[in-house]
Amino acid sequence: MPVKFTKMHGAGNDFVMIDTISQRIKLRPRDIRRIADRRRGVGCDQVLLVEPPEQPAADFRYRIFNADGSEAGQCGNGARCFARFVRHRRLTHLNKMVVETGSSLMTLSLMDNHAVEVNMGPPVFTPAEIPFLRDQPAPEYDLTAAGEQLRVGALSMGNPHAVLRVSDVNDGSLERLGEAMRSHEDFPEGANAGFLEIVDRQNVRLRVFERGVGETEACGSGACAAVVYGQRMDWLDDRVTVELTGGKLTVQWQGDGKSVLMTGPTAISFEGTIRL
Known part of the structure; x- marks a missing residue:
């Protein structure tokens, strides 16, 4: 089965974009793993599918698959690439669109120089909705991981x-901690593990280990989660530049009940066809 794709990245977080509207295909988990394989496939952190919407309020359905074949509920960097991709493929003329994900409706706005702003919706702090095995919401929690006693923020940005x-985000021990945190038993569905280094109230550095993927050069929802956590702890202002390995994102949050806005770049790497 030949499948047409476009390879894209947002600040180094790379994706294979597949339009399932103009080509009628159904991908199995093993197909996702084959596409994502960096030696035998195209290679990517995640495979993103464009589908017709199921909800009347949405323009498209946006599905996200990790490199291991599992489906994710949210991906902020991928959402930016999604918006540019559907315009690039002439699936829409809109500069502002609503897409449905596995966890919410998102508004995507194309801006100048191929940047895209994503309305990520309000963060979720209720432990049962994250999900996280704690009784009451709190700005920070005790967590034991890799034999260390930690104080972490836990929340959902759709994941x-x-x-x-x-x-220091370059600390060599973070890889071990990242693996332990993203598969921690207190997160029944796993977690994206973020390591936040604060430069000042408007600038941070971030390193993220994503569930189902591993360490990535950028994570949009992870950047949002880190800034929200930092604001709740009164370490950060309401507009923050997040520096990741692959580039910089801007995150804005006005506080409880408000949506998180994330802005960053998109790039098309190449297009092709893979036979599955």
Whole structure:
């Protein structure tokens, strides 16, 4: 089965975009793993599908598959690439669109220089909705991981996140901690593990280990989660530049009940066809 695709990235977080509207295909988990394989396939952090919407309020349905074949509920960097992709493929003329994901409706706005702003919706702090095995919501929680006693922020941006403040994101021990946090038993569905280094109240550095993927050069929902956590702890202002390995994102949040806005770049790497 030949499948047409477009390879894209948002600040180094790379995706294979597949339009299932103009080509009628059904991908199995093993197909996703084959596409994502960096030696035998195209190679990517996640495979993103464009589908017709199921909800009347949406323009498209946006499905997200991790490199291991599992489906995710949210991906902020992927959402930016999604918006540029549907315009690039002339599936829409809109500069502002609503897409449905596995967890919510999102508004995507195309801006100048191929940047896209994503309305990620309000963060979720209720432990049962993250999900996270704690009784009451709190700005921070105790967590034991890799034999260490940690204080982490836990929240959902449409997917679960655990965020730890560190003095240096280049610390060699973070890979071990990241693996332990993203598969921690207190997160029944796993978590994206973020390590937050605060430069000042408007600038941070971030390193993220995504569930189902591993370490990525950027994570949009992870950037949002880290900034929200930092604001709740009164470490950060309401507009923050997040520096990741692959580039910079801007995150804005006005506080409880408000949506998180995330803005960043998109790029098309190449297009092709893979036979599955």
